[in-house]
Amino acid sequence: MARAQKGYRCRECGWETVGYVGRCQLCGEWNVLEPYVRNPGRSTAAASTAEATPARVVELADVAGAEEDRFPTTIDEFDRVLGGGIVPGSLALVGGDPGVGKSTLMLQAAARLAAAGRRVAYLCGEESPRQVRLRAGRLGVGGDGISLIAETSLDAALEAARSLDPDLLIVDSIQSVYCEGIESRLGGPAQLGEAGARLLSWAKTTETATFMTGHVTKSGEVAGPRLLEHLVDVVLYFEGAEHGALRLLRATKNRFGATDEVGVFEMTGAGLASVENPSAAFLDQEAEQASGCAVTAVIEGSRPLALEVQALAVSSSLATPRRVSSGLETARLHLLLAVLSRRVGLNAGDMDVVATVSGGLRLREPAADLAVAVALASAIRDRPVEQGVAFLGEVALSGSVRPVGQPGRRLAELARMGFRACVAAPNTQPVEGIEVWPVRHVRDAVAMALA
Numbered sequence: 472m473a474r475a476q477k478g479y480r481c482r483e484c485g486w487e488t489v490g491y492v493g494r495c496q497l498c499g500e501w502n503v504l505e506p507y508v509r510n511p512g513r514s515t516a517a518a519s520t521a522e523a524t525p526a527r528v529v530e531l532a533d534v535a536g537a538e539e540d541r542f543p544t545t546i547d548e549f550d551r552v553l554g555g556g557i558v559p560g561s562l563a564l565v566g567g568d569p570g571v572g573k574s575t576l577m578l579q580a581a582a583r584l585a586a587a588g589r590r591v592a593y594l595c596g597e598e599s600p601r602q603v604r605l606r607a608g609r610l611g612v613g614g615d616g617i618s619l620i621a622e623t624s625l626d627a628a629l630e631a632a633r634s635l636d637p638d639l640l641i642v643d644s645i646q647s648v649y650c651e652g653i654e655s656r657l658g659g660p661a662q663l664g665e666a667g668a669r670l671l672s673w674a675k676t677t678e679t680a681t682f683m684t685g686h687v688t689k690s691g692e693v694a695g696p697r698l699l700e701h702l703v704d705v706v707l708y709f710e711g712a713e714h715g716a717l718r719l720l721r722a723t724k725n726r727f728g729a730t731d732e733v734g735v736f737e738m739t740g741a742g743l744a745s746v747e748n749p750s751a752a753f754l755d756q757e758a759e760q761a762s763g764c765a766v767t768a769v770i771e772g773s774r775p776l777a778l779e780v781q782a783l784a785v786s787s788s789l790a791t792p793r794r795v796s797s798g799l800e801t802a803r804l805h806l807l808l809a810v811l812s813r814r815v816g817l818n819a820g821d822m823d824v825v826a827t828v829s830g831g832l833r834l835r836e837p838a839a840d841l842a843v844a845v846a847l848a849s850a851i852r853d854r855p856v857e858q859g860v861a862f863l864g865e866v867a868l869s870g871s872v873r874p875v876g877q878p879g880r881r882l883a884e885l886a887r888m889g890f891r892a893c894v895a896a897p898n899t900q901p902v903e904g905i906e907v908w909p910v911r912h913v914r915d916a917v918a919m920a921l922a
C-alpha cells in the first residue's frame with residue numbers, strides 16, 4: 472500500500488500542490504490553499520490498475536455520425552463564425568462585456584432555430600422570464616418552440632432540460648448558475664469549473680448542442696480564469712466598439728471551423744442585424760477629407776475588409792507626450808513613429824499622438840503598417856491624404872515597404888469600395904478597377920499620399 476500523500480488543495484478551483492505557495496497557480500486567488508491528504512488507495516497507479524473497470528473502447532470506423540449534420544442558425548454572420556452552423560453535442564462559450572448583446576444573439580438564434588422546427592431550451596439564470604419575454608417582444612420573436620427554464624441550480628435545470636430533450640440548450644449565463652455540493656461563491660472559479668464540466672458531460676451524453684454565455688473581465692478573459700476555454704469546443708467573443716452599434720463576433724477556438732473568422736453585426740432597436748457590406752460600415756465616409764486618415768485592407772478570416780486608420784497629432788504640454796492607441800498595439804505605434812522620425816524626417820517628439828481603427832476592429836497584420844504610417848504622417852503635417860488612394864504594405868525598421876500576403880483579394884475589395892489606386896510594394900500585381908502605385912520606401916509613400 473502506498474503512503475498517504477500530503478499536500479495543499481485550492482478551495483476555489485481544486486488545484487493541488489505538494490508544497491505550500493501563497494497563491495493558487497491555476498485560478499490566481501491568494502490564500503486559498505488548504506492542507507489535505509490524498510486518499511492513498513485511489514491515487515496510486517498500482518491500485519488504480521488493479522481496481523478500475525476498463526474504459527469503453529470503440530473502433531473509430533464504427534462511431535456513428537460520420538457525416539456532418541450541423542444545423543445552421545440562418546443568421547449569416549453567426550453561421551460564418553461557427554463554421555457553417557451548430558454541431559450537435561458541441562459545447563460553446565460566448566464571452567463578452569456586459570451589455571454587448573450576448574443574450575440578444577442567443578435569443579435571436581433560438582428564434583431562428585425554433586422557426587425551423589427545432590426545440591430550444593433557454594436557461595435564464597440571470598433574468599426573469601418576464602425580462603426575456605420583453606426582449607423577445609422587442610426582437611419580434613414570438614417564442615413558439617422556446618422553453619424557458621428559470622432556475623439557478625444547474626442540476627435542477629439540466630433535469631428539466633432532459634425532459635424537454637431540446638436540440639439546443641442555452642445557459643445564460645454560466646456565472647449565474649451554481650452546482651450543488653461545491654462550496655464556493657456563485658460565479659467563482661470552482662463553481663465555473665464544475666458547471667462547465669457538468670455541461671460538457673450533458674452535451675456529450677445527450678448529444679445536445681449547448682451554448683453558455685459568460686461575462687468577460689476587464690483583462691479580456693472570461694471571468695474565472697481560462698478554466699472553461701480548454702473544456703469547450705468553441706469559444707466565441709462578442710466585442711463592441713466603445714461607441715457605435717457595430718458588434719464583432721470572433722471565434723478564438725473552434726474545433727469545427729476556422730478560428731480567424733469574424734462576424735459583423737449591427738445592434739438595432741429590433742436586435743442584431745448581420746452587416747452585409749462590412750467594409751462600407753468600417754469606412755467613415757465623412758472623415759475622408761480630414762487629415763490623419765488612411766485606408767487599408769485586412770484579411771479577417773476568409774474575407775478581406777477595407778478599414779480606416781485615423782490619427783491625430785497635437786502639440787503637447789507634457790514633458791513626455793502621450794501615445795494613445797485603440798485597435799492597434801501601442802508598441803507598433805511607437806515603432807512607426809520612430810521610423811517616420813528617423814527615415815522620413817517627420818518628428819512627433821513634442822506632440823501627443825492618438826491612433827484608432829474604425830469600427831472597433833483590431834489590426835493584427837503588419838500589412839496595415841503603411842496605412843498607419845501614412846495616417847500618422849498626414850496627422851503630423853496636418854494635411855489630408857489624397858482621396859481615393861489606399862495603402863498596403865509592411866514597413867521595415869529601415870523604412871522599406873514590403874509586400875503583403877493575398878494582395879489580389881485586398882486590392883479587389885478596395886476597388887469594390889471605390890478606390891482608384893493603392894500604394895503598395897513593387898511587383899504587386901494590379902487587379903481590375905484599381906491601379907497600383909509602387910513604392911520602395913515609406914518616404915515615397917508619404918510623398919505620394921500628401922502630394
Ligand SMILES: Nc1ncnc2c1ncn2[C@@H]1O[C@H](COP(=O)(O)OP(=O)(O)OP(=O)(O)O)[C@@H](O)[C@H]1O
Pocket residue numbers: 567568569570571572573574575576597609686738739740741
Ligand atoms: N431599444 C433598444 N434599441 C437599441 N438597442 C437596444 C435596445 N435595447 C437594448 N439594446 C441593446 O442591447 C444591449 C443589451 O443586450 P443584451 O442584454 O443581449 O446584452 P448582454 O451581453 O446579454 O448583457 P449582460 O451581460 O448584461 O447579460 C444594450 O446594451 C443595447 O446596446
Ligand SMILES: [Mg+2]
Pocket residue numbers: 573574575597643
Ligand atoms: Mg445577458
